[in-house]
Amino acid sequence: MQRLNVELGARSYPIIIGSGFLGAPQQLLPYIHGRQVCIVTNETVAPLYLAKLIEALQGFNKLDVVELPDGEAFKNLDTLNRIFDVLLEKRHNRTTTLIALGGGVVGDMCGFAAACYQRGVNFIQVPTTLLALVDSSVGGKTGVNHPLGKNMIGAFHQPRLVLADTDTLNTLPARELSAGLAEVIKYGLICDKPFFYWIEENLQRLLNREPEVLAYAIERCCRNKADVVASDEREGGRRAILNFGHTFGHAIEAVQGYGNWLHGEAVAAGMVMALELSRLRGDIDNDLVERLRQMLQIAGLSQRAPVGMSAASFLQSMQIDKKVLDGKLRLILLQALGEAVIVDDTPREMIMDALRNCGAE
Amino acid sequence: MQRLNVELGARSYPIIIGSGFLGAPQQLLPYIHGRQVCIVTNETVAPLYLAKLIEALQGFNKLDVVELPDGEAFKNLDTLNRIFDVLLEKRHNRTTTLIALGGGVVGDMCGFAAACYQRGVNFIQVPTTLLALVDSSVGGKTGVNHPLGKNMIGAFHQPRLVLADTDTLNTLPARELSAGLAEVIKYGLICDKPFFYWIEENLQRLLNREPEVLAYAIERCCRNKADVVASDEREGGRRAILNFGHTFGHAIEAVQGYGNWLHGEAVAAGMVMALELSRLRGDIDNDLVERLRQMLQIAGLSQRAPVGMSAASFLQSMQIDKKVLDGKLRLILLQALGEAVIVDDTPREMIMDALRNCGAE
Numbered sequence: 132m133q134r135l136n137v138e139l140g141a142r143s144y145p146i147i148i149g150s151g152f153l154g155a156p157q158q159l160l161p162y163i164h165g166r167q168v169c170i171v172t173n174e175t176v177a178p179l180y181l182a183k184l185i186e187a188l189q190g191f192n193k194l195d196v197v198e199l200p201d202g203e204a205f206k207n208l209d210t211l212n213r214i215f216d217v218l219l220e221k222r223h224n225r226t227t228t229l230i231a232l233g234g235g236v237v238g239d240m241c242g243f244a245a246a247c248y249q250r251g252v253n254f255i256q257v258p259t260t261l262l263a264l265v266d267s268s269v270g271g272k273t274g275v276n277h278p279l280g281k282n283m284i285g286a287f288h289q290p291r292l293v294l295a296d297t298d299t300l301n302t303l304p305a306r307e308l309s310a311g312l313a314e315v316i317k318y319g320l321i322c323d324k325p326f327f328y329w330i331e332e333n334l335q336r337l338l339n340r341e342p343e344v345l346a347y348a349i350e351r352c353c354r355n356k357a358d359v360v361a362s363d364e365r366e367g368g369r370r371a372i373l374n375f376g377h378t379f380g381h382a383i384e385a386v387q388g389y390g391n392w393l394h395g396e397a398v399a400a401g402m403v404m405a406l407e408l409s410r411l412r413g414d415i416d417n418d419l420v421e422r423l424r425q426m427l428q429i430a431g432l433s434q435r436a437p438v439g440m441s442a443a444s445f446l447q448s449m450q451i452d453k454k455v456l457d458g459k460l461r462l463i464l465l466q467a468l469g470e471a472v473i474v475d476d477t478p479r480e481m482i483m484d485a486l487r488n489c490g491a492e
Numbered sequence: 493m494q495r496l497n498v499e500l501g502a503r504s505y506p507i508i509i510g511s512g513f514l515g516a517p518q519q520l521l522p523y524i525h526g527r528q529v530c531i532v533t534n535e536t537v538a539p540l541y542l543a544k545l546i547e548a549l550q551g552f553n554k555l556d557v558v559e560l561p562d563g564e565a566f567k568n569l570d571t572l573n574r575i576f577d578v579l580l581e582k583r584h585n586r587t588t589t590l591i592a593l594g595g596g597v598v599g600d601m602c603g604f605a606a607a608c609y610q611r612g613v614n615f616i617q618v619p620t621t622l623l624a625l626v627d628s629s630v631g632g633k634t635g636v637n638h639p640l641g642k643n644m645i646g647a648f649h650q651p652r653l654v655l656a657d658t659d660t661l662n663t664l665p666a667r668e669l670s671a672g673l674a675e676v677i678k679y680g681l682i683c684d685k686p687f688f689y690w691i692e693e694n695l696q697r698l699l700n701r702e703p704e705v706l707a708y709a710i711e712r713c714c715r716n717k718a719d720v721v722a723s724d725e726r727e728g729g730r731r732a733i734l735n736f737g738h739t740f741g742h743a744i745e746a747v748q749g750y751g752n753w754l755h756g757e758a759v760a761a762g763m764v765m766a767l768e769l770s771r772l773r774g775d776i777d778n779d780l781v782e783r784l785r786q787m788l789q790i791a792g793l794s795q796r797a798p799v800g801m802s803a804a805s806f807l808q809s810m811q812i813d814k815k816v817l818d819g820k821l822r823l824i825l826l827q828a829l830g831e832a833v834i835v836d837d838t839p840r841e842m843i844m845d846a847l848r849n850c851g852a853e
Binding site for chain 1: 569572573576577580581583607608609610611612633635638640641644645646647648726727811
């Protein structure tokens with residue numbers, strides 16, 4: 132069992148990583164302050180893990196479950212309202228604790244519901260996908276999508292605890308495991324060069340789901356993310372580097388329709404684009420771009436723009452992304468392996484070239 | 493012109509009270525940091541004041557307006573989404589400033605939109621009703637209603653500035669002026685005995701809208717509220733006294749349907765109920781209850797439960813109110829004039845008696 136703390140003053144919280152946690156109340160109970168609990172999960176995860184989690188929560192006088200439909204397409208205000216419906220119908224009060232059991236979509240919606248219900252209640256993350264384990268469960272970003280933009284409606288709301296049980300990865304579809312690996316590789320690229328080399332060497336073992344290799348990668352990603360978040364909780368500056376590949380990736384998701392490309396799949400292609408753009412700026416050489424492409428290929432991830440998507444439609448979509456400040460397009464690029472930078476002044480034509488070099492029309 | 497500060501550390505902000513502000517940019521501009529502004533108002537207020545406010549905002553390269561339907565019945569997630577629609581269609585980014593021009597409903601929804609849009613943007617309150625001037629524009633509570641409860645979905649999000657222009661009260665319907673006076677009287681009851689006597693003496697002048705009398709009352713209410721909020725920003729304890737009369741009032745609003753009784757009208761009747769209950773507990777004498785009834789009558793406000801509403805339906809509705817902690821009904825009562833207390837242990841029968849003494853069936 133590994134334990135690390137996300138240091139955010141009064142909002143600090145632990146991430147506990149290990150296996151066999153789900154049915155074991157001793158990890159969970161110290162972080163539930165009232166006598167009411169509501170588990171938010173989805174129709175895919177519930178049959179796998181809900182019974183075990185409920186087992187750990189015997190003895191609460193109010194234990195309710197909200198089962199959401201599965202997928203990014205349902206990450207919206209209407210679905211969010213279903214959580215509020217249950218909380219109010221079952222009369223949960225301000226002392227309730229919401230537990231997110233699922234991937235990033237469940238975590239983001241449950242967290243946002245916890246941020247808004249009666250202006251803020253406790254919540255706990257129990258992530259069940261690699262992507263959620265290494266990314267969305269750390270950092271306090273919560274929210275839903277709007278038809279005109281991803282994660283445009285949300286709040287910063289820190290969990291009280293993140294309980295990362297690597298057992299849940301055994302049932303994860305291969306496609307989602309790969310999508311999660313895109314975010315794992317991201318940490319190597321933006322801030323942890325030795326980890327990038329480690330991933331390169333251990334990629335096949337990660338794909339084989341060797342527990343100790345997975346646990347190591349998860350812990351290292353969480354530590355990297357926790358460090359970045361602790362330095363900039365509300366994304367005034369440095370925290371933006373975590374969005375490496377995401378501005379391009381969000382454009383892919385938005386144009387293809389949420390859910391057709393998994394988030395991590397879109398980020399994978401987006402990272403190649405960001406790397407190619409960094410190369411065009413003269414900051415990194417082609418060898419690194421090729422190494423990334425090679426890793427993504429082994430992981431079964433796309434390294435190119437979706438078929439038929441034009442460079443112009445990328446730019447169109449990106450201009451509504453949150454990373455646009457007063458009309459300037461803010462991009463996260465690399466100045467070297469392991470060193471991300473925030474760049475405001477990339478010429479439009481250079482962005483178009485990078486996109487075309489990555490298969491955009 | 494009067495100016496007072498709500499002291500909340502990094503989230504401190506000024507309340508500027510005076511007249512002739514709306515068309516005068518010098519009060520407003522220092523608090524708008526970016527180059528984008530979106531005014532949120534409603535169909536009733538817009539014809540009266542929107543042009544003047546827009547005049548003060550010449551020179552912004554992006555100035556959009558969202559005009560909402562008027563009334564508590566529209567204070568919900570669907571209406572909120574109309575604000576997000578405009579912000580995204582018009583490509584407002586994180587540096588935008590939202591300005592709430594209107595009463596409490598507009599302020600609560602605009603503030604909540606500002607809290608959630610891209611996880612939080614600036615906002616400014618320009619309240620145009622007495623209720624909003626003395627109550628909802630101070631304290632950072634924002635949110636929307638749910639069919640099962642008022643203000644159940646929301647956030648704490650402090651404005652950057654509250655600009656209180658007493659000129660706006662000249663066009664306020666008499667019914668809304670009276671509803672606002674209920675909250676003015678509340679401050680006397682809960683924390684400011686000399687102010688209670690002052691209101692008793694000056695009630696007719698307030699109803700006559702004498703500008704200097706109104707300005708004095710607004711400033712004193714805001715100061716009282718600012719003191720309470722500064723001591724307890726997120727309502728862990730003392731801040732709850734601001735809800736005096738509100739638990740009963742919310743029950744009236746919920747059972748009668750939002751919008752049929754104005755918020756202040758429901759709070760007026762709710763305050764009589766809270767006072768009657770305080771009397772039954774032996775803490776205050778009947779003289780004070782009668783004096784409040786007398787003041788409310790002069791102000792044209794109801795001092796009784798709605799016709800046909802039963803004591804049982806009050807309790808039914810109150811048990812879902814946010815003030816319920818782990819099954820105990822938390823009420824704000826008076827232990828003396830000007831001294832509110834939070835009470836958890838009132839017997840159910842005593843509450844029923846107080847409600848019946850106030851006309852509930």
